[in-house]
Amino acid sequence: MDFFRQFFSSDYPPQASCYMWRTDIVWLNAISDALVALAYYSIPFTLLYILHRRPSLRLRGLMGMFAAFILSCGTSRLISVWNVWHGTYGLEGLVKAVTAVLSIATAIMTVKLAPVALRIPSPEELERANEHLLGEMRARAEAEEKLRKAAEAARLSSEARMRSFLEAAAQGFLAIGADGRILLVNRRIEEMFGYRREELIGQDVEILLPERYRGSHVLHRREFFQEPRIRDMGPGMDLAARRKDGTEFPVEVGLSYTPGENGVIALGVVNDITExxxxxxxxxxxxxxxxxxxxxxxxxxxxxxxxxxxxxxxxxxxxxxxxxxxxxxxxxxxxxxxxxxxxxxxxxxxxxxxxxxxxxxxxxxxxxxxxPLSKRRIAAQEVLGSALANLNTAISERRAVITASDLPQIVADPGLLAQVFQNLIANAIKFTRNETPRVHISAERRAGEWLFSVRDNGIGIDPAHRERVFRIFERLDASEEFPGSGVGLAICQKIIERHGGRIWVDSAPGQGSVFHFTIPED
Amino acid sequence: MCDYPSSAPAEILIVDDNACDVRLIKEAFREGGIASKFHVTRDGEQALAFLRREGPYSGSPRPSLILLDLNLPRKSGREVLAEIKAEQSLRRIPVVVLSASTSREDVCRAYELQANCYVPKPSDLAGLIDLGRLLQKLWLNPALLSG
Structure with missing residues (x-):
């Protein structure tokens, strides 16, 4: 403690004593030191102010060190002024020591930062860069302006095109504001309703309806604007429309909507559906x-x-x-x-x-x-069997040879189908002159149906008469040679059609005949 | 109560309004050599009167077999059949329905009403003769008459 008291004591002779108390020298030194201190003090505060205002400034550490160094220089000058009249040299030495440390540190820092400081662009360089930047910005603004103009031009031309499309549309088009007034119509609306567009724009849309529907339409229209939705054309969208001359005609209307400046805008597409x-x-x-x-x-x-x-x-x-x-x-x-x-x-x-x-x-x-048809699943072979049993006499009398290839299971009325086989085979045997009658029955699967064929070696049928043979009481040969009522094939046709199938004949005179019929699969 | 008498010719009652038909039946039986005596009534009421021996039919015999047509004036064959089968004294007499109809409904109705047999009218003389012989075998055996 004593050491510190002595160290900081002012018991030494003041500096003025060195100046021999010459007033002029004393004051010259004192005032000069004071001015230097003042100047020194002003510098760090200015620096700190700059640092505070310009947070982006680089080399902040170095500037801080400068500020501290100059501040301590100022302080040592201030102590010198004090020591003109007092002799506190301990304190002066201490402050000088602090100043020395700060100045050495600052010097080292300055040396180390010199290359960095050299890289900082000079104000001239900055000015040039700035000008270059400004030039670029101007060019960019010009380009943007050009682009905007081009876009606007494009928009205008596409709008014009859209408008021309709308005008050329085969459908009437109209836009209606939320207050029900017509905002826009196209040429087709003018043609359909007989108004010029100036007569329609701004009018209530109900002008286009017969009087008797106007009241209810106002309500419908309000509902639409409260809860707009897209309504396609189609059944139920038919309306009566009224021309300027009071005549009415049917139209079909499709509705959609789009947001507008003053609420929703309804978009209507109108077709004249008179035709x-x-x-x-x-x-x-x-x-x-x-x-x-x-x-x-x-x-x-x-x-x-x-x-x-x-x-x-x-x-x-x-x-x-x-x-x-x-x-x-x-x-x-x-x-x-x-x-x-x-x-x-x-x-x-x-x-x-x-x-x-x-x-x-x-x-x-x-x-x-x-x-009534009583259809069931049955083997066609079995049905054929019962038909042949009924034809026993005719077959043995004419010594007919009847053959059949594998016949399928089908769904049919067995009694009626047997009658078809019976009539076709009986015909095949009957319409054979000299040879042994040969009849072959076959079946073939087709898409969704079975195709049955009854082939004979008989006298054949002229293709011109292929349809006629199925008509009732139609007999191609009226002679006694082939007696019959001409009902058999009509019966076959009726039975096959009731089963949902078809029957037809392929034949030529002297070539035999093939009667085909189809039976749908289930 | 069954009587088994007589070897006399069978008494046959024909109930049919078509004289043409009646005659053909008689001739066919004759052709077939069936010994029988025919009685004919032309409508349902007459038939029942004959069987009940009413009015002009007081002396009529009890037939061994009735050949009944379905389509009759006044009272249909079905009604006649129903009344015969409802009467104690008549129900044992065999009734053969002889009709042109082959409809299932007619056939079933007749059997429901206790007809003894339902026979479609044969389409030719030969068929009719065959039928006569069959009826004779079935119902006109003198030893087994139930009427």
């Missing part, structure tokens, strides 16, 4: 007529079938009498009649026999069309 409506009306009239005539036809057909069935049935009764009594005459009185009378009776018997067959065939045609 289409006319066609639709015609079509639906034609359709109704068709339905009516179809119903009439069905009724007539049903009546005809009923008639055929009843007539045939009732005809059987008197026919039975005719044949019965003719038989009786033949049995009991043949001996007492001359040959002519016997021949007459024979013709009468034959005629009534033919009529009996005819009635039987008409009845079976009627049944083929009316009997």
């Amino acid at each position: 289409r409506k006319r066609h639709e009306d015609q079509l639906s009239r034609a359709h109704a007529e068709l339905r009516a005539s179809e119903a009439t036809l069905r009724r007539a057909n049903a009546e005809l079938e009923q008639f055929a069935s009843l007539a045939s049935h009732d005809m059987q009764e008197p026919l039975r009498m005719i044949t019965g009594y003719l038989d009786l005459l033949q049995r009991r009185y043949a001996d007492q009649l001359d040959p002519d009378a016997r021949e007459f009776i024979r013709y009468a018997v034959e005629g009534s026999q033919r009529m009996k067959n005819l009635i039987r065939d008409v009845l079976s045609l009627s049944r083929a069309g009316t009997r």
